[in-house]
Amino acid sequence: MHKKNIALSFIAALILATSMVSVSAAVRIITLTVRGMTCGGCATRVEEALKSTNGVQEVRVSYERGRAVIKYDDQKVTAEKLREVIQSTGFFCEVKQ
Numbered sequence: 001m002h003k004k005n006i007a008l009s010f011i012a013a014l015i016l017a018t019s020m021v022s023v024s025a026a027v028r029i030i031t032l033t034v035r036g037m038t039c040g041g042c043a044t045r046v047e048e049a050l051k052s053t054n055g056v057q058e059v060r061v062s063y064e065r066g067r068a069v070i071k072y073d074d075q076k077v078t079a080e081k082l083r084e085v086i087q088s089t090g091f092f093c094e095v096k097q
């Protein structure tokens, strides 16, 4: 009886730990280098394309700094996919990690 309780609480702790890991692994923030943007319009174009991508939660694009900061759910979208979305807007992007 006592052993069973220990086993049950161990399983419960394991499930809790596993779900906590998957929650913390789901949301990531990445900074991508974007080359070729010359004005705020370019930045908006990149931003809109990223925002309409499934899994993207927040986007900040700076044409002066030539970069995009993206908060995304890594269970729904990958860094490689984000790079492709930026490339599709006509700018050059590379993933550095």
Ligand SMILES: [Cu+2]
Residues within 6 Å of the ligand: 037, 038, 039, 040, 041, 042, 043
């Ligand atoms: Cu522009």
